[in-house]
Amino acid sequence: MEQDELLHQLVDPKSPINIESLLDTITALVNDCKIPVLMRMKSVDNFISRYERVVESVAALRMKATDFRQLKVIGRGAFGEVHLVRHTRTNTVYAMKMLNKDDMIKRADSAFFWEERDIMAHANSEWIVRLQYAFQDPRHLYMVMEYMPGGDLVNLMTSYEVSEKWTRFYTAELVEALAALHGMGYIHRDVKPDNMLISRSGHIKLADFGTCVKMNANGVVRCSTAVGTPDYISPEVLRNQGQDSEFGKEVDWWSVGVFIYEMLVGETPFYAEALVSTYTNIMNHQTSLRFPDEPLISNQAKDIIKKFLSAAPERLGKNNVDEIRNHKFFKNDEWTFETLRDATPPIIPTLRSDDDTTHFEEIETRDRDNASDFQLPKTFNGNQLPFIGFTYSNEYSPVKKLLHGASS
Numbered sequence: 429m430e431q432d433e434l435l436h437q438l439v440d441p442k443s444p445i446n447i448e449s450l451l452d453t454i455t456a457l458v459n460d461c462k463i464p465v466l467m468r469m470k471s472v473d474n475f476i477s478r479y480e481r482v483v484e485s486v487a488a489l490r491m492k493a494t495d496f497r498q499l500k501v502i503g504r505g506a507f508g509e510v511h512l513v514r515h516t517r518t519n520t521v522y523a524m525k526m527l528n529k530d531d532m533i534k535r536a537d538s539a540f541f542w543e544e545r546d547i548m549a550h551a552n553s554e555w556i557v558r559l560q561y562a563f564q565d566p567r568h569l570y571m572v573m574e575y576m577p578g579g580d581l582v583n584l585m586t587s588y589e590v591s592e593k594w595t596r597f598y599t600a601e602l603v604e605a606l607a608a609l610h611g612m613g614y615i616h617r618d619v620k621p622d623n624m625l626i627s628r629s630g631h632i633k634l635a636d637f638g639t640c641v642k643m644n645a646n647g648v649v650r651c652s653t654a655v656g657t658p659d660y661i662s663p664e665v666l667r668n669q670g671q672d673s674e675f676g677k678e679v680d681w682w683s684v685g686v687f688i689y690e691m692l693v694g695e696t697p698f699y700a701e702a703l704v705s706t707y708t709n710i711m712n713h714q715t716s717l718r719f720p721d722e723p724l725i726s727n728q729a730k731d732i733i734k735k736f737l738s739a740a741p742e743r744l745g746k747n748n749v750d751e752i753r754n755h756k757f758f759k760n761d762e763w764t765f766e767t768l769r770d771a772t773p774p775i776i777p778t779l780r781s782d783d784d785t786t787h788f789e790e791i792e793t794r795d796r797d798n799a800s801d802f803q804l805p806k807t808f809n810g811n812q813l814p815f816i817g818f819t820y821s822n823e824y825s826p827v828k829k830l831l832h833g834a835s836s
């Protein structure tokens with residue numbers, strides 16, 4: 429029956445008209461209309477006086493920032509920070525990413541977070557950091573994610589001399605994580621050690637999906653803005669910067685080649701003082717790729733690096749992931765790609781408590797005086813509209829229980 433179909437839309441986590449999205453909508457509308465200038469209009473004033481209290485009471489019942497105790501800043505990006513937090517009701521520790529809505533609106537960059545939210549919410553993969561909740565208030569978006577107490581691989585590389593044995597393990601896990609992400613139809617575009625985090629067990633997961641993009645039916649992406657960090661960016665993404673270009677998931681396999689080189693050599697293969705020289709080295713990778721005499725690198729390691737750092741049409745992984753898994757670099761007597769998850773990782777983080785942050789760099793708290801740089805808009809700008817539908821909870825929400833009873 430039609431009502432049943434509608435009922436199911438209300439509780440489907442992927443529906444744009446599920447209950448969370450509808451509550452986001454009424455909240456956004458009130459917040460965008462609650463402007464003195466606008467309320468001089470009768471229709472706006474009547475709407476606000478009917479809904480302002482309702483929206484306030486709804487906000488008090490929904491998940492909010494004060495439900496979490498801030499413990500420590502563990503990361504910072506262009507539009508926000510990640511904090512280690514403790515959910516007061518359940519006492520559980522999470523990593524909570526906060527993105528500043530004002531900055532995103534000002535920079536007209538308020539759509540990149542959808543891929544990150546959808547990937548972490550629906551991946552259901554041991555290789556991808558999990559999204560527990562997503563919520564928002566008039567100033568920020570919040571993503572409550574599983575805490576990865578081992579820190580990122582940059583921190584590991586600066587703390588240890590990484591052997592080929594370790595590199596083999598972490599590269600194999602990265603290959604499986606990218607295979608899972610590509611399997612969901614996404615390209616990462618910014619694969620680098622900063623985005624590989626170590627869990628309590630010592631296995632790694634991919635994080636930070638802001639640069640991800642969905643492939644089209646024939647597995648390519650038409651997109652000109654070159655994103656990604658210079659050192660890891662592939663030549664085809666660089667070459668077609670600006671023009672409309674097509675590229676596929678092989679851009680991520682290029683970055684794996686850079687990653688292997690960096691773990692074994694200690695610096696990235698195309699690094700140069702000036703950014704433009706790094707770009708030149710990447711474009712001329714056939715000639716610029718060099719292996720130093722020290723440290724000694726095995727032939728199979730050099731071979732797989734060269735096969736990843738090659739032109740897109742003949743790059744390793746272009747046809748399928750198995751051509752990567754079968755490369756002799758991964759041959760070893762401790763694990764296979766099938767048993768990888770049960771293998772013992774090189775480093776199992778030593779943790780004194782569930783909120784131990786010793787594996788994260790100290791980050792100075794930015795004393796942004798928010799009050800000053802947030803001014804109320806002069807008229808209806810629809811500044812809250814880009815964020816409608818962002819709120820997510822993977823738990824069986826009370827609404828679902830209520831509706832489930834009704835529709836069964």
Ligand SMILES: CN(C)[C@H]1CCc2nc(NC(=O)c3cccc([C@H]4CCCN4C(=O)Nc4cccc(C#N)c4)c3)sc2C1
Pocket residue numbers: 502503504505506507508509510523525526527537540557573574575576577625635636638639655
């Ligand atoms: C230019 N446009 C198009 C967009 C391109 C993509 C993009 N990504 C952004 N991203 C950000 O603004 C941002 C904010 C906080 C932290 C982080 C990462 C970078 C540092 C750590 N981090 C992160 O996500 N950490 C993380 C994630 C998950 C679990 C744990 C733990 N434990 C830690 C990124 S802003 C922006 C603009």
